Amino acid sequence: MSSTVASDTFREAAAAFGTGVAVITAEGAxxxxxxxxQSFASLSLDPPYVTFSPARTSTSWPLIRAAGRFAVNVLAHDQAALSRRFATSGGDKFDGTEWAPGENGAPVLAGALACFEAELEDELPGGDHTIVIGRVTRAVALRDAEPLLYFRRAYRRLVPA
Ligand SMILES: Cc1cc2nc3c(=O)[nH]c(=O)nc-3n(C[C@H](O)[C@H](O)[C@H](O)COP(=O)(O)O)c2cc1C
Structure with missing residues (x-):
């Protein structure tokens, strides 16, 4: 179906929504x-659900989906290089990355602010993305530091409003 919204206008408007950054990980086969x-959000408190939306072109999502469980690593202000690494398709993203398996086996990245471990609960079609819902099995705040932010295609840091 053709859209009446120009894609560059849509992108420009969407880029105005600043967010934190998370890395979704899983122990694949x-x-x-x-x-x-950027699409991570806490979705429901009871039951505890989180959501994120991988693109249909994502090469990591099919591996995470097959694992059936994942971890959401909320990045800290000093982890922009780590984010760039995990935002690049292919290669061994974990080579040189410090991590340890969480309780569900998914990699917990060293230096992350917080981590949610989740079981894949549901997935819904979302155009050229998939809306993933995970049931949280463990949530832990790991580090008292500032978050990494992403706004208008650039990494940013927190300043008081
Ligand atoms: C800050 C930031 C946020 C991103 N958010 C998403 C997202 O929510 N969903 C998505 O599919 N890709 C997102 N991306 C792009 C993916 O990280 C990128 O396409 C990555 O190469 C996918 O890797 P894969 O092919 O190994 O799955 C984001 C990239 C950056 C830099």
Whole structure:
């Protein structure tokens, strides 16, 4: 279906919505997998659900989906290089990345602010993305530091309003 909204206008408006950055990880059949996302959100408190939306073109999502469980690593202000690494398709994103398996086996990245471990609960079609819902099995605040932010295609830091 053709759209009446020009895609560059849509992108420009969407880029005005600043967010934190998370890396979704899983222990795949052939080793750890992961990708950087802006689309993470806590969705429901009872039951505890989180959501994120991988693009249909994501090469990591099919590996995470097959694992059936994942971790959401909320990045800190000093982890922009890590985010860039996980925002680049291909290669071994975990080579040189410090991590340890969480309780569900998914990689917990060293230096992350917080981590949610989740079981894949549901997935819904979302155009050229998939809306993923995870049931949280463990949530832990790991570090008292400032978040990494992403706004208008650039990494940013927090300043008081
Ligand atoms: C800050 C930031 C946020 C991103 N958010 C998303 C997202 O929510 N969903 C998505 O599919 N890709 C997102 N991306 C792009 C993916 O990280 C990128 O396409 C990555 O190469 C996918 O890797 P994969 O092919 O290994 O899955 C984001 C990239 C950056 C830099």
């Amino acid at each position: 052939a080793g750890p997998a992961g990708l950087a996302v």
